[in-house]
Structures are given as C-alpha cells and as structure tokens.
Amino acid sequence: MDITKLEPTQLWTIFNRITKIPRPSRKEEKIIEYIEQFAAEHNLQIEKDTANNILVSKPASPGMENKKTVILQSHLDMVCEKHNHLNFNFMTDPIPAYIDGNYIKTHGTTLGADDGIGIAASLAILQSDNIPHGPIQCLFTTDEETGLNGARELDPKFLAKADILINLDSEELGEFCIGCAGGKNTRGIFKYKTIETPGNHYWFEVKIDKLIGGHSGSDIHLGRGNANKIITRYLWTLNKETPIQLATINGGNLHNAIPREANAIIGIPIKDREKAIITLNTLQAVLSEEYEQTDKNVRLAIETVSQPQTCLDQEDARKILNTIYALPHGVISMSHKIEGMVETSTNLASVKMTENNTITITTSQRSSSETLKTDICNQIQACFTLAGASVEFSDGYPGWKPNTDSEILKIAGNIYEKMFGKPINVTVIHAGLECGLFLEKKNSLDVISCGPTINDAHSPEEKIDITTVGQWWKFLIELLKTIPS
Ligand SMILES: [Zn+2]
Secondary structure (H helix, E strand, C coil), X not given: CCHHHCCCHHHHHHHHHHCCCCCECCCCHHHHHHHHHHHHHCCCEEEECCCCCEEEEECCCCCXXXXXXXXXXXXXXXXXXXXXXXXXXXXXXXXXXEEECCEEECCCECCCHHHHHHHHHHHHHHHXXXXXXXXXXXXXXXXXXXXXXXXXXXXXXXXXCCCEEEECCCCCCCEEEEEECEEEEEEEEEECCEEECCCCEEEEEEXXXXXXXXECCCCHHHCCCCHHHHHHHHHHHHHHHCCCEEEEEEECCCCCECCCCEEEEEEEEHHHHHHHHHHHHHHHHHHHHHCCCCCCCCCEEEEECCXXXXXXXXXXXXXXXXXXXXXXXXXXEECCCCCCCEEEEEEEEEEEEECCCEEEEEEEEEECCHHHHHHHHHHHHHHHHHCCCEEEECCCECCECCCCCCHHHHHHHHHHHHHHCCCCEEEEECCCCCHHHHHHHCCCCEEEECCCCEECCCCCCCEEEHXXXXXXXXXXXXXXXXXXC
C-alpha cells in the first residue's frame, strides 16, 4: 500500500512529499522553498526572519474571528543518522519511506518523522477548507536539532499576535509536555607540550567501542557507560602501577550524545608490559559486573602499535588524565517536586586532540533549575581551572518552567479524555525543547507540546505509529474548534 492512501490522506500525502525533500540541520533551503511555494499556491501570508524561520498566517473560519490566535509550531530540520555501511546522501537522496504493519519506516537511515509529521499536520491544516478554526499561524523553525538555534534567533515579532503556542515535537500520543530542562555546554581547552618518545617502551592502543550511548538528556539516568570515563579509569589505574606516556587520547562526538567510543595510544616501560594486560583484565572483570544490567557489552581492548614520534609532556598528560577522571558524568540530582524526573545532569561528551597541541574536552549540562544549571557549569569550570585549562561556555538555552494552571492544557486534557476515554499524561522532560526560548521572548504565551508516537527518533531505527497519527490529527482538529475567545 501507498503512504498517500493512508487516512487522513491530506496529511499523509504531504508527509510523503516531505520525506523526499532534503533537510539536514542548517541546510533547510529546499524545505523552505517548498513551504514558500505552498503558501503562494494557497494565497497565504508568509514571513521569513534572518534565521530563516518561517511564519505562515491563515485567517479564521467565518464566525470564528474572535477566538484566541494559535501558533502551531514545528521544526524544519532533521537528524541525519545512518548505518555505517549504507551509501546514502542526505543532501540529495529522497528517503524511501514505506509502510510496515502499523508503522512507517525507512531503510537504514533516520526517517525524519521528527519533526516531519509536525510540518505535515501544519500544512494540512493550512490547506484545508473544511476544518473550522480561529486565527491560526504556523511557525516553522530552523536548526532545532543541533541546539535550538532557529528558535533562539527567532524574530519576537513572529509571536506578537499569538496567545497560544502548540509545539508539535513530542513523541508519545497522550503525553503532553509542559516543561523541559535548560542546557549549556562547558568546554575546557588544554595546550600541551610534547616530547620525543623515550626508547625501551611498549606502545599500544587501548580502545572501547561497544557501549550503547544514547541521548544525553533523555537517557542520562539509565546508567550506561561513558567511553571517555572508562578509558581514563584504565589509564589512571595503570599509571599507578607504572608511569605511562600518553601519545593520543580521543573519544565521543556530539555534545548531546553519551560517548560510545574512545581510544588512546600510550607507552609503558617494556619491563612492565605484563601490567598493561593484568590491569586491563582486572578492570574488565569489574566493568562487566558494574554494567551487567545497563551496558553489558562493555569491553576494553588493547593492540600493539609502533612507537610514535612524540608524546605529551608528563606533567601535561597527568593534568589531562586527572581532569577527565575528576569531571563528573551522569545524574547530579533528581527532582524533589516531580517523582522520577532528573533535575540536573552533566555529560562528559567528547575529548578531542586537534592541531597546535590542543585538547578540547566538551561537557554538556542540563537542569530544570536555572540556578542549578549555573552551579553545575561552575563546578565543571572549577575542575578545568584547577588543571590550568581555559574555559568556554556555549550560549545555552533556558528551561521551560511548567505552568500547571495552563488553560490550553486543561482544554487539551478534557478533549483527549472525552475522545480516547483515558486521562492525559502530563510530563516535564530532561531534554531541550524550543518552548523555553519562545517564552523568553513572550512570557504570556500559553504553551503545550504534543505529538503522535515516534520510536527511536535520531537513530536509523526511527519509525512512526500510523494509528496514533490518525488519533492525534482528530484530536488537533477538535482542539482548534474548542479554542476559547
Ligand atoms: Zn524534534
């Protein structure tokens, strides 16, 4: 069966079209062009700001002009992840989405249902002539996935008319998000001296690459291994047995991913070669037990390499290893207001050696409390400062403070319960959403976030549940009808 034959056909036809339009973060030109054409075809007013965010406005249905103005908001970009072996170019290739039972999936890449389904629902409402609604605006933001950058740069004028903002970027039908953590990155930058490598040393590479990883917000409480921490634990422990020479150390990649891989090249005196293996085996047994429930394929491996030309000066190497070992990683505190919610966390995301004898350690902090976010960033800064590194912060983004008295939340809850016979689940998440940035620009906005069920977003296993899309669409239509005056 063809995706465009699914109900509601108007929504699925647009969704199918969107999967054929390339839209990696910061490369949204083609999807912007598509929306510009769409607005022109349907005679809709369209505005674009300097960050390429787009606002399309549609007048109210006759008799509904007095209703509050609603923004339906989605983001234009998608995460581009694929299986390593796959030959796929996200800049040019259409995504071959297909139906498999109750899901839309694709082959070995992200699907872009996050947030393609939000774009499709917005456009389907814009093009309809039989869905009753008050004044409505659809806001499409750019570059959400790499750090909420479109929303940060959004022209505040785009929010001037709106009373209510419905973010369409949640991933579980029936879950209504009303708050999220704020975030900020803290980087330590080390300049190190090198020396010529000494003779009479055994040189080897130590590697870890089988960890699960995951999202540094939504998965941080799951107790998975951090490749940077584990490899440093080995190097630090071995250094107590015999002095190590550090030639290279690298690990992790994205600031918002728990690092799955790390490697280092080190040398130890030839006479102590056995110690490298004994220390490894001892630590391996410990790790296998510690991560039995949470990351059971944790495995350190070593391999002999030829002698490198240079390695780090001993004192600089000690500082760097001590810093990585001392830096915290994981959940710092749990909320005392909402049971089971992580309040503050930090991710020791990456360690990268670059040109000019520089090592950059990137860490990423999140908290639902602005003051605790600042506090954990300061602690990381203190740790870097002790080691003589210089420190840089990203701009960061504010949290979205929950408003349990929200009018739109009450209306949405009533409609949902009447339609599906069960109460909504109100959540506050430990990941970033654009809503906090919108509220920073206009704090009187009434904001909720909802969406159909998407599984494994940001991974090549991403899929969207067809039934929940139909239910969500019916819910949205009912919600638009019920917006108060
Ligand atoms: Zn998203």
